Amino acid sequence: MITFLSNSAAFIFALGVIIFVHEFGHLLAAKFFKVHAHVFSLGFGKRLWGFERGGTEYRVSLVPLGGYVQLSGEDPGEVGDDPGEFLNKPRWQRIVVYLAGPAMNIVLAIALVAVVFMVGIEVAAPPDLPSVVGSVRPESPADLAGLEPGDVVKKIGQEPVTRWEEVRFAVLTSPGKPLELEFERQGELRTATVVPDTVPKYEFGDAGVFPEMLPRVAGLFAGDPAEAAGLLVGDEVRVVDGRPLSGQRDFVEYLSERPGEPIVLEVLRDGEPLTLTVVPRDNEGKGWIGVSLASTSFQRYGPFESVVQSCRFNWDVTRQTFSVLGKIFSGRLAAKSALSGPIQIAALSGAAARSGFRNLLHLMGLISISIAILNLMPVPVLDGGQIAILLVESLFRRDLSLTLKERFNQVGFVLIIMLMVMVIYFDLRKVIPEGLLPGS
DSSP states (O other): OHHHHHHHHHHHHHHHHHHHHHHHHHHHHHHHTTOOEEEEEEEEEEEEEEEEETTEEEEEEEEEEEEEEEETTOSGGGOOSOTTSGGGSOHHHHHHHHHHHHHHHHHHHHHHHHHHHHHOEEESSOTTOBSBEEEEOTTSHHHHTTOOTTOEEEEETTEEOOBHHHHHHHHHTOTTSOEEEEEEETTEEEEEEEOOEEOTTTOOEEOOEEEOOOOBEEEEOTTSHHHHHTOOTTOEEEEETTEEOOOHHHHHHHHHTOTTOOEEEEEEETTEEEEEEEOOEEETTEEEOOEEEOSSEEEOOOHHHHHHHHHHHHHHHHHHHHHHHHHHHHTSSOHHHHOOOHHHHHHHHHHHHHHOHHHHHHHHHHHHHHHHHHHTSSOTTSHHHHHHHHHHHHHHTSOOOHHHHHHHHHHHHHHHHHHHHHHHHHHHHHHSOTTSSTTO
C-alpha cells in the first residue's frame, strides 16, 4: 500500500509539473501574440480556487494531472471578427503557439538534467567512454562470440561506433537479434556475431559485456590496506605510481602483481585530486587492498558544463528515440519492450523518488523530452498534427475544409486511444503474473 501511494504521489508530481510547463508554454506564446486566453488551469475538472488577471482566469482544479489553456476562437464554429481570437491570427503565429508547448518541455528537460548533473548522479557509463570491452560475463552471448577484455568495438553492422553508449544502446535494443561486430584486438581487425539474450518481462537485450571504466571505490573491507591508506567510498583512482590507468582490469592486475610493495595512488575525491599510498597485503601470492569497485560512473559538472552535458544527453535521447521507433516499425524490437504507459511511469517515478530526489528529477527530464518528441509527431490532435495541417494550408494558401479537419482529428483521437490501451496492456503484462492476461 505504501509503495502504491508513493508511486501515485511521485507520478502526479512528475507528470503534473511536465504537463503544466507544456501548457504554460502555449499560454506564453498566445499572450505574446495577443490571443485572448479565457482560462489557464493547474489540473482538470472542478474549479477549486482561482483569480482573474489580464482577461485570463488562473485556476486550480480538482484533478492534479497537468493542466490546460483555453484560448478564444479555437473552435471554428465560434470564430467571430475579434482579432484576438486564435483562428484569426496568421498561420505562422498559430504554429509558434503550438510549438511553444513542446519547446517548454525541451527547456524543462535540459534544466532538470543540468541540475542533476550539478548535484551529481550515478550513470551506466560516462558519455565519452570509449567502446573498449572491460569485462565479459562467462557463458554470456559476448563470451560465446569470442569477445575478450581489451577488444575495441569499431562497427556494429555498417555503423561505426566510438562510444560505449552506442554499444550499450545497440545491445539493449536488439534482444534475440544478431549483431555483427567489427572489433580491434592488438592491432588486428576481427569480426564476431553476438546475439543478445532477451531479459525476461522487459525484453531488452543483454550480451554480458561491460565497458572499461576507471576504478571507483564502491566499498571497503574493514581492517584491510585500502581503509588504512585513507581511501573512501566514491574515490576514483586515476593514476598508480605515476602511470595513468586504462580501466578497472588494469588497476586490479597492477595491484595483484605487487604484494607488499608501496603503491602511490592518485585519486579524485569530490572533484579534488588527492595522493595516497597503499601497501597491498599478500593474498596467496597476489596483492590485495580490500576494496570493491563500482560498476557505474559518478558524473558531476560545474554549472556551465552541466548545461552543455544536459543538451548532449537530451540530443542522445532524441536520436535514440527515433532509432527505437525505426526498430519497432522494422520489427527488430517489440513495442512492448520499448513503450511505457502510466502504470510503468508511476512505478518508475515512485522508485526514483524513493532512491532520491535527484533520480526523480532525472526521470522527469527523460519524460519531458519524450513528451516533447511525442507532441511533435504529425498525428492529428497532437501539436505536431496541428502544425502539419497549418503547413499544408500555407502550402496551398487556403484553409482545408472544416469537415476534413474534423475527420483528421477523429482519426488522431482514435490513434491516441489505441496507443494508450496498448501501452497500458504492456504495463499490465510487466506487473501481473504470467497467464493472468490474454496473450501472456
